[in-house]
Amino acid sequence: MLLDKLNGPQDLKSLSVPELEQLAGEIRDFLVNKLSVTGGHLAPNLGVVELTLAMHYLFDSPKDKFIFDVGHQSYVHKILTGRMDRFDTLRKQGGLCGFVKRAESEHDVWEAGHSSTSLSAAMGMAMARDYKGETNKVVAVIGDGALTGGMALEALNHIGHEKRNMIVVLNDNEMSIAPNVGAMHHYLGRIRTDRHYQKAKEDLQSLLQKVPAIGGKLAKTAERFKDSLKYLLVSGILFEQFGLHYFGPVDGHDMEQLLDTMQQASQVQGPVLIHVVTVKGKGYKPAEADSFKWHGITPYKIESGQVLKAVGPPMYTDVFGNALIELAERDDRIVAVTPAMPAGSGLMKFAERFPGRMIDVGIAEQHAATMSAALAMEGMKPVYAVYSTFLQRAYDQVVHDICRHNANVIFAIDRAGFVGPDGETHHGVFDIPFMRHIPNMVLMMPKDENELRNMMKTAVDYNDGPIAVRYPRVNGTGVELDPAMTPIPIGTWDIVRQGDSAVVMAVGPMVQVAEEAAELLRRDGLSLRVVNARFIKPLDTAMLDALADEGLPLIVMEEGAVQGGLGSAILEHYALTGRSGVPVRLIGIPDEFIEHATIKEQRIACGLTPERLAAEAVALQPKRKRATNQH
Ligand SMILES: Cc1ncc(C[n+]2csc(CCOP(=O)(O)OP(=O)(O)O)c2C)c(N)n1
Structure with missing residues (x-):
C-alpha cells in the first residue's frame, strides 16, 4: 500500500x-x-x-x-x-x-x-x-x-x-x-x-502555431487575428x-x-x-x-450501498413538505422556492406533485429572497424554504425587499437550532436575532410537528406581510397529526403545564426539555409552569405583563444565540414598559461558535438540558425553599 x-x-x-x-x-x-x-x-x-x-x-x-x-x-x-x-x-x-x-x-x-x-x-x-x-x-x-x-x-x-x-x-x-x-x-x-468547440480549438491551436512571431505592424495584425479567432471559437x-x-x-x-x-x-x-x-x-x-443521494450520507453497507437510517417519528422537514402539498392542493398561488436544496428542504414530493410550482434558483439565497418578494407583490404565495444558516446570506434582501415592502412571503426556515456533525458553519442559531428586529416580520417556532402544520396554515392564511416558521433538524416528537390544519392566533403563547414555583418560556424543542425539567422538579416538590413561546415575534405581551404582576421567577430557554434572542426580546419588553425589576434568567447558546458533535452533545455543552433548567429553577427559589431543593 x-x-x-x-x-x-x-x-x-x-x-x-x-x-x-x-x-x-x-x-x-x-x-x-x-x-x-x-x-x-x-x-x-x-x-x-x-x-x-x-x-x-x-x-x-x-x-x-x-x-x-x-x-x-x-x-x-x-x-x-x-x-x-x-x-x-x-x-x-x-x-x-x-x-x-x-x-x-x-x-x-x-x-x-x-x-x-x-x-x-x-x-x-x-x-x-x-x-x-x-x-x-x-x-x-x-x-x-x-x-x-x-x-x-x-x-x-x-x-x-x-x-x-x-x-x-x-x-x-x-x-x-x-x-x-x-x-x-x-x-x-x-x-x-x-465536439465543435473541441475541434475548433484543436484546429486553432495548430493554426496559431503557424502564425509567425514577427515585429511591427504585421505582428499586431497577427495578434488581432489570433484574438478574433480565439473569441469566435475557443x-x-x-x-x-x-x-x-x-x-x-x-x-x-x-x-x-x-x-x-x-x-x-x-x-x-x-x-x-x-x-x-x-x-x-x-x-x-x-x-x-446517484450522487444526489450520496452527496452527504449517513452510514451504509459497502457491498449493497444500503443506507442505515435510524427509525423514529418523521423529521420536521418531511412534515413541512407534506403540509405544503396539502396546502398547495387548495391554493394555486402557492409556489415553493429553494436555493439549491430541494431534498434537504423536504420538497422532493412537492416537486413531483407540482413541477411547475417548484423553483430551484441554484445557490442564490439573495436572489431567492428578492424574487420571492416580487412574486408575493404580484399576488403569489411564495414559500421560501431555506436553511437558517444559509438565510444569513440574504439578510439585506429580507430587510430591504421583503419586510420593507411588507410582502406576503412565507419563510420555511429549516435546520433552526443545532445541526450536529456539520458543526459551526451550519448551525441555525442566529436567525432569531437577525429576523426578530425587522419591522413587519412575524416569527414562529412549533413545539411539535402537529403545531408545525398549524403554523404552515397560519402562514398561508396570513395576508399582512412576511411570516416565518422555523423548525429544527430533528425528528418530531411523535404526536398524532390532526387531520385538518388549524391556524393559530398571531402573537399568542400557550401554557402547556401549570405551575407556581417558576415559569419557563421555551421555544420549539425546548418545550419538551422544559417538560422533562418539570418532571425532575415535581419529585422535589416544585412545580414549573411551562409556556410554549411559539411566537418569537410578536411577543404575547398580555401574558408577559400578567407574569410580571404575578411576580414568579422567569426563565427563557431557546436553542439559539442568547444575544438578541427571545430572552433579549422579553427583557426589552420589560425595560421598555417600565418593569425592569422582573427577575428573568436566560438559557441559550453562549457567545461562541459550537463545533461538530451530535445535537445532543451540543445541547449538553450549552446547558440546554432538563437538569440545567431544573437547577436554574431551584436557584431562583426564595432561600427558604431552595435549601430543600438542590440539583
Ligand atoms: C450559501 C450556501 N448555500 C447552500 C449550501 C449547501 N451546499 C453545500 S455543497 C452544495 C453543492 C455544491 O455543489 P458544487 O460546488 O458543484 O460541489 P460538489 O459537491 O458538486 O463537488 C450546496 C448547495 C452551502 N454550503 N452554502
Missing part, C-alpha cells in the same frame, strides 16, 4: 504517474470504508481524488495556498496532509472536522461551510502575497454548483479586473447537491460536450471575457492529462481557470449512480 507510507504531501513528489493512479484507488477504498461507518460527504470527495493528488504533486502546500470552496470536498486533502489516522473521528465531537479547519493543520488555510467564498478568499490571498512581495501560488477549487452563487461571480468580475496570478480550478461534475441549474450550468455543458470564452486564461475541459480522472494541463496553466501570468470535468461519486457504483 502506497497510502500507508505517505507521511505528507512531499512524499508524493517522487511518485510516478502509475503510482499516483494506484494511490488514487487506495484513497477511494479508504474513503468508502471509513465513511461507511462515520457518514460524511462521500460523493464530492470521490470525485476530486486525482485533482487533489495533482495539486499536492505540482504545488507546495502550505506555502502555496489551497482554498476549497464549501470545504466539504477536502477529505482527500486531509488524507494527504497527515490526518488519515483520524478519520474514525470524522464529524464527531473533538474529532476531525468535515470541512477545512485551520486549527487542524497548517495546510488548511481557509475555512468555509457556506459556498461560493473561495474566489474572494483567493483574491485576498493573492493581493496580500503581492503586497508582501512574495511569490507563492494561490489555488482555489470551486464546484460548478458553487459557481452559481452570486459571491463567486462578484469575485470573478474583480479577478479579471485585477489580473493577479492565481489559479481557479473549476470542478465541474454537473451537480450541485441536486442537479445543477441555470445558464452557467448549460454553458459548461456546451463546452463539455460540443471554448471557455466566457471566462476569457472575464479576463481569465481558460484551460480545459480536462478529464479530472486522467492523471496524466490533469498533470499536464495544470502544469501548463501554472506557468501562465495572470489569473487562469482550469476546467476539470469529474464524476461525482467516482469509483463507488452506488455513489456514481
